[in-house]
Amino acid sequence: MxxxxxxxxxxxxxxxxxxxxxxxxxxxxxxxxxxxxxxxxxxxxxxLWRFVDLTTWKRVSSRTLWVLLRQYLGCGLRSLRLRGLLLSARGGTFLSESWLQALSTKCPRLRKLYLLHTDLRGLTGCHLLPPSLQMLELSSCELPLGFFNQILPSSTVQERAEPSSSEGARLQELCQKERKLCSPSGTKIETLVLNNVPSFTDHHLQSLNSWERLSRLELRDTFRVTANGLRSCAAKDGACGVEGLSRLKFLEIGINGRQGYQLQMASLGLGAGWLGLEELSLGGREVGPGLLCASRLKDLKRLCLWACTLSEMQIVRSCRLLRGLRQLEFVDVVFQSRQSSSVLDGDGSGEEEPHGEDSAAAGDSNHEENETLDAFSSLRRSLALQLPFCTYVFTNCSVQINAD
The missing domain is CATH 1.20.1280.50 (Monooxygenase)
Structure with missing residues (x-):
């Protein structure tokens, strides 16, 4: 001992x-x-510094960020989560250009950046972010108008490359090098997540057309994005090939908050068609309008519907033209049940009905369970006839039982 x-x-x-x-x-x-x-x-x-989460540290200031960067953060950093001072009474500058430049130099392997309650209006643009980023997530942040703009617009590059002969070829090569050095498309960002960012508008959305590597875009509670904005960014055939967000494979649109807020249904912009879009996620108030336009997405392979109320007829009518659909997922969906005459009238077996409060409660419970199973089975059968090669996933779903 x-x-x-x-x-x-x-x-x-x-x-x-x-x-x-x-x-x-x-x-x-x-x-x-x-x-x-x-x-x-x-x-x-x-x-110990591969995945750094500073969102739980309430009193993080710019001075604290400099201390962490100089003494602890280094080449091992892969993911960084920060919480700004947007809702703090102290205010002040949180992310500075000099700190972001130092972060890019000292942490060349940073792949994911998550910003919460951060005021980015003091930055000239997203080109200041580390060029190694592959995923950027902004939650409850404030953005300047030209945050996603590239320094050298692609239209300028094309105009400068128009002259023929060797001089035109030399200018085109020079412009391509300048685009790689100056444009945010060189930051390798493939996933952009915007969660409750009210300042994100159609202008920001159109600026993403120059992001050549963007393949996943998630818009959650972005109230100022309209259907016209989505139509203008939809990947479609143009005079110079596919225009818009041509590399986008996954798109999510969902609005749950701000009850009673007057909104334009942004998902109606899907009606313009979206070439190459393989996965679509719709939630909240955008599910109904989105389903009306989903039939025009010919390349769609996976559809996810979440946090909404739907009927069987609405789902079948909207999905029957999606012949290429391979997976249909429902998450936190309430299905509107259809009254079944066989359940209400009984099966006619002549057995004695239960009496008493306990028996009545058991009968109501069994009736609700049977009606729930019937609703899921009916939906599966209806969809199987239209989409025989599609799989269906139900997660935390329920059936709305009528009081009658």
Missing amino acids: EEIDGYNLDFLPENILIDVLSFLNVRELVRAGRVCKRWKRLVKDQK
Whole structure:
């Protein structure tokens, strides 16, 4: 026992200590680095700084970000989550151009950036973000008007490359190099998620046409995006080939908040057709208008409907023309049931009906379960006749039972 009491954490190997430290959050890691010189060296190990989440740290300032970047963040950083000062009484500058440039230099492997309650109006554009980013998620942020614009517009590049002969070829090659250096399309961002960003408008959406690598776009509670904005960005055949968001494979549109808010249904813009769009997710108030236009998406392979109320007839009529559909998913969907005469009238077997409150409650429960199963079975049969090669997934769905 005396030998056991003599052991402490100093006897543990460094790899085990690093595994123990990995269970701490950022603030606890910084405090652990003040214990001793050995712990200070272990805390700076890049294995502990691959996925950094600062959203739970309420008093993060620009000074704190500089300290973390200079002492801890490095080439091991893969994902960074930050919470700004948009809703704070202190205010002030949170993300500066100099800090973002230093982040790009010191963390060349950063792939995901999540910003919460961040005011980005002090930045000239998204070209200041690290060029290694593949995913950008903005939640409850404020954006300037030209945040997604590229420095050198593609139209200017085409105009400068119009002259023929060797001079035109040389100008075209030069313009291509300038586009790679100056445009945000060189940032390799493939996924853009916007969650409750009221300042995001049709102008921002049209600016994404120059993002050549963008393949996944999620618009959640973006109230100022209209159907005309989606129509103008839809991938379609043009004079110079496919125009618009031609590389986009996944699109999500959903609005759940702000009850009573006067909105234009942005999903109506899907009616223009969208070449190459393979996956579509609709939620909230955008499900009904989106289903009316989904039949024109000829390349659609996967459709997800969430947080809405639908009827069997509405689903079958909207999906019957999607011959290429391979997966139809329902998440948190309430289905409107159809009254079944066989259930209401009974099966005529002549068995004695149950009496009493317990029996009545059991009968109501069994009736609701039967009606729920009948609704799902009826929907599956109807869809199977129209889409025989499609699979159906139901997650946390229910059936609306009529009071009668």
